[in-house]
Amino acid sequence: MNIHAGNMSAGVNNMQPPLLEVRDLTVEFATRRGTVQAVKQVDLTLAKGETLGIVGESGSGKSVTSYAVMRILDRAGRIAEGTISFGGVDIGAASESQVRALRGREMSMIFQNPRAALNPIRKVGKQIEDVLIEHVQAQPSDAKEKAIEVLKAVRIARPEERYHAYPFELSGGMCQRIVIALALACRPQLLIADEPTTGLDVTTQKAVMDLVVELTRERNMSTILITHDLGLASAYCDRVMVMEKGKVVETANAEAVFRAPQHAYTRKLMRATPRKGVTLRDLLPEDAAPVALTPAMPVEGAGTPLLVVENLVKEYPRQTPATGLAGAFGIKGAAADPFRAVDDISFSVAKGESLGLVGESGCGKSTTSMMLMRLLDPTSGRIVFKGEELSAIPAKRFAGSKWRSRIQLVFQDPTDSLNPRYTAARAIADPLLRLGSGLSGKALRAKVEELAGLVGLPVHLLDRFPHQLSGGQKARVGIARAIAPDPDLVILDEPTAALDVSVQAVVLNLLQDLKQRLGMSYIFVSHDLEVVRMLCDRVIVMRTGRIVEEGATEAIMAAPKAEYTRELLASIPHPPI
């Protein structure tokens, strides 16, 4: 591996010494159970102007490696072995003040959550000024001018106006641009981007990544892109380094990694990445036991509509801000036109069907699913389920309704959706206890174990608390809980968004199997068209509360009619294969 990496960098640039050279880096963390090696003997070389992608799943040590380079490991972590040399400076041995001088000026970082990286109560323009003045790039007299220039450089429209904006007034993509502006303000030589687009929409992701690449190329900067997304890494990086459990398993040209992956782990990761022309089964590892495809159970009355939604509207009141004294005293301004989060949509779901609901953040897909779940009352329109008008039952009273058990939800964030003080078994049993299954004691436990078996959760994990389970295990608990009352319709709210690709592959297959075995209908809410394509028969594309396009999934993916759908499809980063 060492020799391999060395050759690569020599190939890229054989005249200058590399900008960053990491040798035998081992990082240890002191924990309650003794020391844990998060990064083991990692070698890394980065030439000037080069873009390196570090790809791996959670716990692979990809972020820790970059934190060690910046020397921002938290207190429990320390560099146990190895050397990091940045532009000739030995980072491991340098004094804190030396490293501080490098940070920001010579190397800087963009983080995953742009909102968290910005000071929420300071105008973004002022925050850029702070950095410029701190690093003597501007004087207080010309700081504003330069800050606006910086905003222009990251392609923010109307920079003079946005200079006065607070972070909460800007969208996620816009905030990330500000963070990039902050990181690049001092023209550093190295930019480390740690999952810079996770949590952003695909179209925004494309815009942000294009911007990063363009700016770094313009300035001949080196970039390390840390991501879990092989597609993203391959689309934007020169070289890709794949990490697993703290070790580098493969380093190669982006294309070579995809054309001829050397290591078994890389192959597994590649297989698990949703991409064009593959089925759900293709995502599972080659050596996985051949899954006997559950024969599709003939669903009774398949094709007849289970859920019919007619002219559904959700409006939120909007107020014009009151000015002057009235505003100071909290007197609200005149009512403006209400904001329509969901704007007159109609669709239906047949028995045994799975329908994809696709769109970017703010398109109204979550509001729609909350209304269908009857956690939220619609402003107008009808939700008819099995011939019964559910929208007539107020959301507040729906928990006590007999229809509650018929519609269930799998949440997006498996951690947030489990009560931290309930064991897995207790969490799965909750709907059984409350929705009148009449089970208790041994019978209840048996049912919980049966459900755990259905979702592939080992029985010995049932007595653990959520924080003792992995992300995939928590997702299984969430699924088991949703299917516990034997619902007819399950809404899946981005159930795999928080999971690693290999876990996502398994969970998606599990969902597909369960659907066939239990004859449920799915509404799959997602922003990821590739995932929707594999799981759904039909898809609805939403934008600003309206349905843009609707039809059979394959037809829409092959020949999208709406301009917006085409844009969405084009934004998905594809591996070069």
Add this chain to the structure above:
Amino acid sequence: MRGKAMSLAATDAAPKDSLFSHARHIVAENPVTGIAFGLFALFALAALIGPYVVPHDPLASNTSAALQPPSATYWFGTDQLGRDIFSRVVVASRLDMIIAVASVALVFVAGGFAGIASGYFGGWTDRIVGRVSDTIMAFPLFVLAMGIVAALGNTVTNIIIATAIINFPLYVRVARAEANIRREAGFVQAARLSGNSEMRILLGHIAPNILPIMMVQVSLTMGYAILNAAGLSFIGLGVRPPTPEWGIMVAEGASFIISGEWWIAFFPGVTLMLAVFCFNLLGDGLRDLVDPQRRT
């Protein structure tokens, strides 16, 4: 392999056992918690068996042995009536503990519930609970406690009620803030989908998650409650003499400090300080003990 071992430990071992080992771990991690737990055990022991083991009758006066300095017979000396201060300090711990525990238990339930309800439901519940606690906060708290006891009468029950009332806003605020954060959490939504009623979500899902933070509040106010009860007795509004109580003893001894009999006020005072100190330290340990995230 390890997973299997863990599951065995979780299913076969009695929950008490695992709680004990967990407690041992926490004490080992933070020795101060150990000291606090040790002090607490000492006070609890004194409250439980103190009256049966003390060397002298705490109420028997003996004028021939009045104002004796600490000695082998009278460990903490004697007061102006010749009563043994050590016996009185030990016996007093029961009364002071009862007042502290009862008042804190009362306010924990009432204030905790009001706070969680106001954070979870918002709206009118929040407004009413909020204004009530604002009103209480508007008074100087000790003066309010004095007023309540003066109005209701000079009994232990009333001291307990007064102490609970002045602590009410503290519990409401903490519980309200914590419930408010969790109101829209995924697991609360999930509980709604599972058919839980609002009250069940409140008590079964939100309340247990707030418990660790409330535990810290409990131990802090416990110290404060002891101080408050002693303070009321000190100014003559609490427990009446000759009942042994730390506050009265300090009050009685105060006038003798000038003439050199320091031990009368000193020993009950130090005990009072140690008790408050012990409860304040206990807070962190209690939080760690009831927090499942720490139980790895």
